[in-house]
Amino acid sequence: MGFWKSLFTTSEATSEPKQAASDGYIAEASRADDSARVFFSTDRTIDLYELEELCDAVGWSRRPVRKVRKAIQHSFLVVTMWEQQGSRRRLIGFSRATSDHAFNATIWDVVVHPDFQGQGLGKALMKQLIKKLRSEDISNVTLFADPHVVDFYRQLGFVSDPEGIKGMFWYPD
Amino acid sequence: MGFWKSLFTTSEATSEPKQAASDGYIAEASRADDSARVFFSTDRTIDLYELEELCDAVGWSRRPVRKVRKAIQHSFLVVTMWEQQGSRRRLIGFSRATSDHAFNATIWDVVVHPDFQGQGLGKALMKQLIKKLRSEDISNVTLFADPHVVDFYRQLGFVSDPEGIKGMFWYPD
Numbered sequence A, B: 001m002g003f004w005k006s007l008f009t010t011s012e013a014t015s016e017p018k019q020a021a022s023d024g025y026i027a028e029a030s031r032a033d034d035s036a037r038v039f040f041s042t043d044r045t046i047d048l049y050e051l052e053e054l055c056d057a058v059g060w061s062r063r064p065v066r067k068v069r070k071a072i073q074h075s076f077l078v079v080t081m082w083e084q085q086g087s088r089r090r091l092i093g094f095s096r097a098t099s100d101h102a103f104n105a106t107i108w109d110v111v112v113h114p115d116f117q118g119q120g121l122g123k124a125l126m127k128q129l130i131k132k133l134r135s136e137d138i139s140n141v142t143l144f145a146d147p148h149v150v151d152f153y154r155q156l157g158f159v160s161d162p163e164g165i166k167g168m169f170w171y172p173d
Helices: A048-057 A065-073 A121-135 A147-155 B048-057 B065-073 B121-135 B147-155
Strands: A025-030 A037-041 A077-085 A088-099 A104-112 A140-145 A158-160 A166-170 B025-030 B037-041 B077-085 B088-099 B104-112 B140-145 B158-160 B166-170
Touching (some): A048 A088, A077 A121, A088 A121, A104 B104, A121 A140, A147 A158, A147 B166, A166 B147, A166 B166, B037 B121, B048 B088, B077 B121, B088 B121, B104 B121, B121 B140, B147 B158
Parallel strands (some): A104 A140, B104 B140
Antiparallel strands (some): A037 A077, A140 B166, A158 B166, B037 B077, B077 B088
16 A cells, blocks of 8 residues: 555546557556556457466466457456556456446456555456446446455445345356 | 146247247247246347336336336346237246356346246246356356345255355445
8 A cells, every 4th residue: 555646546547647548548546656557448459368367367267268258348348457667568457347238237357466466456446347337327236256355345335145135146957 | 836737847838839929939838728828038129118017016116217128128138928818918027137148147137927926937937047048158147136035046046155255236335
């Protein structure tokens, strides 16, 4: 903490972007020493092998690139997080949501590279995602949280089993 | 139970359809006395006021028709259930799912008219929905169940909080 000039507690960019980062650019922060900056994007033109590397880094099982491409294409919203140092840009976070574009959204595949965890960036990524969903008038934002991240989501305002509603998964016989 | 010739325990039609019920026709059953039949459809051309009536009948809060139309349009799959008596067709059940078309689907808005509850038709509707999702190679079928329907879904093979995964809802501050 304190590593970044802004912890993205608001979703405003901390400064005017120095350059058009990419289509879908939504916010950024610079390191305290200006050696790097982090920005968020809703652009879906992602190198899927770079995404695979990111998912590998947190130990997720590999998934067919063809299916990942399809899932991204048919997600309602994709928010990525990038570190930029000079002209070098590195994918350091990813998240996406499915939705009916009207009432409900469900968040999937939230990942932050281990090198960038513990700095408030996961929270910042989620705040960007939630803000975008709310701006699209989605009232019901949901997710399924693994046990070790339930507290992370709780801090962001997520409530587990509200009014006894249970998350359920179908398993084939 | 025993009211219908078939409880749709398989998703096969119990007989050859006597007429093209509608686009998206997927299965049917006839009453034991042949006075009526029930069929399922994935066709989305639904009278939204008839759907509203169905939702009213189970006491759901009204939602703007404009948003319901958008939600149906952007759902991955809609499965409806109809009773047909002679030329009269009545909407008696509804369900839909959002999806990324690749990995995950989430089921929303499952409703069966009270006059048709307790006859195995809700289960039949869900089985049609799950079968269609599985045929599209969706491996992760999820939902959020109100407390009074958790057992209903459990009987269909849904598991709550598997491996400690928690369903969570975001609430604005």
